Amino acid sequence: MRMEKGGRLIGLVMQTVVVGGIIYLGYLLFHNTQANLEARNIASGFGFFSVEAGFPISNALLPYSPADTYGYAFFIGTLNTLYVAFFGIIATTFIGIFIGVARVSTNWLIAKLAEIYVETLRNIPLLLILFFTYGVVLAGLPGPRSSLNPFSGFFINNRGLYLPKPLFQNDFVFVLLALVFGLIIAFVVSRWSVIYRDKTGIVIPSGWIGLGVIIGLPAVTYFAMSSPLSWEIAVLKGFNFQGGIVFRPEFSALMIGLVLYTAAFIGENVRSGIQSVDVGQLDAAKSFGVSKGTIMRRVVLPQAFRVIIPATTNDYTSLVKNSSLAVAIGYPDMVSVGGTIIGQNDQAIEIIGLWMAVYLAINLIISAIMNWVNSKAQLVER
Amino acid sequence: MKLKGIFIILILGLILVGTQAVATTLEDVKAKGFLTCGISEGVPGFSIPDSSGRWVGFDVDMARAVAAAVLGDGDKVKFVPLASKQKVVAVSSGQVDLTSRTTTWTMKRDAKQGVDFTTIVFYDGQGFMVSKKSGIKSAKQLNGATVCVTAGTTTELNLADFSRANDLKMEAVVFDGKKEAFGAYISGRCDCFTTDLSQLASLRTTVADPNNHIILPEVISKEPLAPLVRHGDNQWKDIVTWVIIGLIEAEENGITSANVMSMKKNSKNPVVQRMLGASGNVGSFIGLDNDWLVRAIKAVGNYGEIYDRNFGPKTKLNIPRGLNKQWKKGGLLYALPIR
Numbered sequence: 124m125r126m127e128k129g130g131r132l133i134g135l136v137m138q139t140v141v142v143g144g145i146i147y148l149g150y151l152l153f154h155n156t157q158a159n160l161e162a163r164n165i166a167s168g169f170g171f172f173s174v175e176a177g178f179p180i181s182n183a184l185l186p187y188s189p190a191d192t193y194g195y196a197f198f199i200g201t202l203n204t205l206y207v208a209f210f211g212i213i214a215t216t217f218i219g220i221f222i223g224v225a226r227v228s229t230n231w232l233i234a235k236l237a238e239i240y241v242e243t244l245r246n247i248p249l250l251l252i253l254f255f256t257y258g259v260v261l262a263g264l265p266g267p268r269s270s271l272n273p274f275s276g277f278f279i280n281n282r283g284l285y286l287p288k289p290l291f292q293n294d295f296v297f298v299l300l301a302l303v304f305g306l307i308i309a310f311v312v313s314r315w316s317v318i319y320r321d322k323t324g325i326v327i328p329s330g331w332i333g334l335g336v337i338i339g340l341p342a343v344t345y346f347a348m349s350s351p352l353s354w355e356i357a358v359l360k361g362f363n364f365q366g367g368i369v370f371r372p373e374f375s376a377l378m379i380g381l382v383l384y385t386a387a388f389i390g391e392n393v394r395s396g397i398q399s400v401d402v403g404q405l406d407a408a409k410s411f412g413v414s415k416g417t418i419m420r421r422v423v424l425p426q427a428f429r430v431i432i433p434a435t436t437n438d439y440t441s442l443v444k445n446s447s448l449a450v451a452i453g454y455p456d457m458v459s460v461g462g463t464i465i466g467q468n469d470q471a472i473e474i475i476g477l478w479m480a481v482y483l484a485i486n487l488i489i490s491a492i493m494n495w496v497n498s499k500a501q502l503v504e505r
Numbered sequence: 506m507k508l509k510g511i512f513i514i515l516i517l518g519l520i521l522v523g524t525q526a527v528a529t530t531l532e533d534v535k536a537k538g539f540l541t542c543g544i545s546e547g548v549p550g551f552s553i554p555d556s557s558g559r560w561v562g563f564d565v566d567m568a569r570a571v572a573a574a575v576l577g578d579g580d581k582v583k584f585v586p587l588a589s590k591q592k593v594v595a596v597s598s599g600q601v602d603l604t605s606r607t608t609t610w611t612m613k614r615d616a617k618q619g620v621d622f623t624t625i626v627f628y629d630g631q632g633f634m635v636s637k638k639s640g641i642k643s644a645k646q647l648n649g650a651t652v653c654v655t656a657g658t659t660t661e662l663n664l665a666d667f668s669r670a671n672d673l674k675m676e677a678v679v680f681d682g683k684k685e686a687f688g689a690y691i692s693g694r695c696d697c698f699t700t701d702l703s704q705l706a707s708l709r710t711t712v713a714d715p716n717n718h719i720i721l722p723e724v725i726s727k728e729p730l731a732p733l734v735r736h737g738d739n740q741w742k743d744i745v746t747w748v749i750i751g752l753i754e755a756e757e758n759g760i761t762s763a764n765v766m767s768m769k770k771n772s773k774n775p776v777v778q779r780m781l782g783a784s785g786n787v788g789s790f791i792g793l794d795n796d797w798l799v800r801a802i803k804a805v806g807n808y809g810e811i812y813d814r815n816f817g818p819k820t821k822l823n824i825p826r827g828l829n830k831q832w833k834k835g836g837l838l839y840a841l842p843i844r
Contacts, residue, residue: 163597163619163736178661179668179677181651189665261692281693282651361649362696363676372694373678450656453680453689459656463679466590466657469597469618 156472171468172197178463180455182371193464197474200460201481207374207456208443208485211381215442218386219435223393224419237390244387249445252384257376257452264372267363276356278364284375285357286368294351301344302337309333373454377446385442392434396427428500436493440486447482457481530602530734530741531575531792539581542568543595543604546586546682550707550815550822551607560584563815564605567626567732567749570801571603574748574793579804588682590657596620596733603745605732607701609659614733622731623746628828628837629701630724631663634709637717639696644723648673653686653695655679660700663726683708697721701728703816703824710821743791747843751798754780754840755807757831762806765799780843787843798843808838 160167172194180187183199184206225237244252261281265271270280276287309332316329345351357367400423408418449456461474534540544552544564552562569579587595587606596604597619607629608614610622633652635641644667654661656679668675678695680686687708690698698705702724709715732749734742755761758777760768769781778784782795791797805811809831816824830836 160619164617165597165619165736166617177665179665179675179679181676181678189669258692261689261694266693362647363649363651365649371678450681451685453653453678453685455679459679459681462590462681463656463661465594467662469593469614471594 160472166470167472169194169473171470176464176467178467180460182374182455193468196460197457197464197477200455200457203449203455203460204443204446204457204481205485207377207381207446207449207454211378211385211442211446212439212489214378215382215385215389215438216435218382219389219438220393222386222390223397226390226394227397241387241390244384245391249380249384250448250451253376253380253448253452256380257372260372260376260379267359270359270364276354276367278357278367280364281372282363283372284370285364286370287354287356288366288368290353290355292351292353294348297348298341298344298351301340305337305340308336308340312336371454373449373452376452377449377454377456381442381445384445385438388438388441389435392431392438393427395434396429396431397423399430400426425500429497432493432497432500436490436497439489439493443485443489444482447478530738531744534575534602538576539583540568540572540575540603541583541585541601542571543585543587543592543601543606544568545606546588546684548607548683548704548707549710550703550820550824552584552586552605561815563627563811564607564732566805566811566815567605567752568603570752570805571745571748573800573804574751574797575744577800579801588657589655590681593618593620593733596735599735602741603732603734607704607730608733609728610731611659619736620733621736621742622733623742624749625729625731625837626749627703627730629703629728629730631660631699631726631728632702632705632724633697633699633721634690634705634718635697635721637719641697641721644721644725645671645673647675647697649675650696651676651678651694653678653680653690653698655683655686655700656681658700659726659728664699667725687711701730703822706822706824740792744793747791748798748801750840751780751801751843752805752808752811753831753838754843755798755802756809756838757833757840760802760807761810762803765802769799776843785844 157167173192175189176191176193176196177189178196179189180196180199182203184202185199187195187199222237222240225233226241228234228237264279264281267280267282270278270285272278278285309329312332313329316327320326355366357364357369359365404422404426405418408422413421446456447458450459450462453459458478461478465471465474528536542565544560544562547553548562550562552560552564555561565582565584568582568584572582573579585595585601587601587604592604592606592608593614595601604620605626607627608622609629610625614620615622633644633647641647650673652664652675654664654677661677661679664675664677667673678686678689680689683700683704687698689695691712698708700708702720705720709718709720712718732745734745754776755765758774758780760777760781765781768777769783772778772781772783775784779787781799782788782797786795788795788797806814812826812829813819816822826836828837830838832839
């Protein structure tokens with residue numbers, strides 16, 4: 124008894140010493156850094172954020188000029204990182220599911236192609252994939268003067284992909300209202316059809332009706348309002364096309380590389396999820412004469428999600444972190460812009476701290492959302 | 506086990522406290538037995554590995570001269586290739602003893618970024634390269650053009666200044682590395698490429714069809730390039746500064762790597778006698794012996810020899826001396842008195 128008490132006391136003292144030691148080390152590190160920075164006359168703090176940046180950023184989502192501040196420049200970079208992360212995650216999810224389903228296909232060719240895709244993409248470093256996609260985009264496309272013009276208003280050249288930009292007139296708001304209205308009707312119809320089916324056993328094709336309403340209502344309104352929408356088409360002026368919506372080669376190459384790479388991992392998650400569903404359930408469903416597609420949607424995927432979601436959360440966060448490789452192919456993401464700020468200002472500690480904070484914040488949000496989705500998926504179980 | 510843990514923490518703590526007492530760079534370099542020098546990642550003429558993997562170039566020779574003066578051997582240099590945005594941080598953080606890397610001397614870098622510039626080794630200016638078939642004759646015609654540029658450089662800032670001052674709308678595509686930026690220009694991503702004129706000339710030699718690329722006449726900035734050292738170690742700064750001044754002075758007085766020994770023995774010129782240590786004790790002013798400059802000149806030659814070896818008419822680059830001529834010949838090279 125006494126021994127144990129003594130042991131506990133020693134344990135407590137030891138823990139205090141260790142925690143104290145860690146705090147002391149942290150203090151020393153901080154103090155030492157501060158002292159060294161002062162000794163070398165290096166400024167610290169975020170005061171420089173309100174100073175004029177002076178450097179240009181291409182691919183800015185919001186209006187930006189070199190006369191803006193360092194802080195705003197960093198914000199523009201962060202916005203680009205978020206932009207890539209958001210659309211990258213959406214695109215990679217679709218492709219990943221497609222690859223995963225193809226992987227377990229009974230069609231030999233499809234399954235083999237999906238396997239080759241996965242094994243190739245996930246075994247090559249992402250940086251090389253990005254250099255490759257960027258190289259292909261640049262080398263494969265003509266200059267602005269000899270642009271590809273697949274449809275009227277669409278131009279593809281090595282300066283970017285130019286799409287017509289919609290210009291909304293005031294009356295367009297009615298089209299949007301019609302769309303909202305259509306969505307509500309479709310929702311009501313689908314709810315009602317379930318009740319009706321349960322009561323009478325008659326299946327109403329509510330999906331088709333909903334789709335018709337969602338497309339039809341806005342379309343009718345659009346023509347009734349005599350087309351309240353026009354298009355701004357890019358025009359070749361001097362060196363480059365001006366106007367329209369532009370996707371720069373750096374952005375396109377980064378997106379293609381990131382999405383295809385991450386999709387290989389997500390495809391494997393989907394495959395393992397699908398294969399985790401007991402074969403007996405498939406046989407049972409088949410014996411009821413349920414169609415293949417319905418088995419996939421109603422039996423397999425809901426259960427597979429439980430396996431897929433946690434692993435996919437990892438891949439989403441990897442995608443966000445990997446987007447920092449953008450710097451290698453000239454896309455001005457947060458790391459690229461922050462790197463420029465370090466180069467101009469040399470306050471590396473502040474910028475690196477901000478990088479870490481932003482990535483941490485993005486990934487914590489993704490984790491939170493995915494954990495919520497996960498808990499929902501778990502509830503579906505039986 | 507637990508005692509061991511405490512022990513480790515104590516040792517770690519001691520190491521951290523220990524690092525606060527910084528040795529001077531000179532002592533540090535002598536103790537290591539070699540010099541670490543930051544250089545660019547491969548710009549022909551300035552710093553690039555030759556076919557045997559040995560670094561050669563103008564910036565490289567400056568570092569070898571310092572190593573020869575301090576350690577007696579111009580080969581005792583460990584070269585660290587740095588990206589543009591690292592070049593100042595690498596010095597201020599102590600990763601390298603010296604950076605000799607086409608770095609422009611600016612007020613902010615000198616005063617606020619924890620480094621000191623030594624002395625100017627090359628007077629450069631920023632220019633533009635365009636492809637010949639674009640038909641552009643002047644930088645003023647670049648309205649609407651796309652420009653490839655390297656991140657974290659004065660180049661990037663000058664470009665923005667130039668386009669604002671002349672009301673030109675230019676779109677900059679910014680790359681981390683010079684090779685990537687230049688590669689993107691060559692593959693047609695950009696209408697023009699911008700950096701210092703000497704580097705434009707240098708990079709042009711690396712493409713398959715150098716004659717299809719022209720350098721526009723406008724020089725849009727002053728780029729005094731100077732090696733830099735960590736702020737606060739004045740002795741080390743003096744050593745690097747005066748070794749380079751010595752090389753410039755050696756050219757002015759006709760001292761070469763071939764004749765330096767006989768000049769030391771036979772020269773009647775008191776200036777030459779002093780700088781080569783035949784009289785006086787100038788070496789001791791910077792904590793070195795009297796043969797400091799003799800070793801440096803023997804290792805790499807005087808400024809003119811270094812320039813000719815890397816940029817001269819016999820090289821592919823063939824960059825005229827221009828502003829980098831001796832003051833007596835109408836240039837800006839003006840060595841300070843060694844006495």
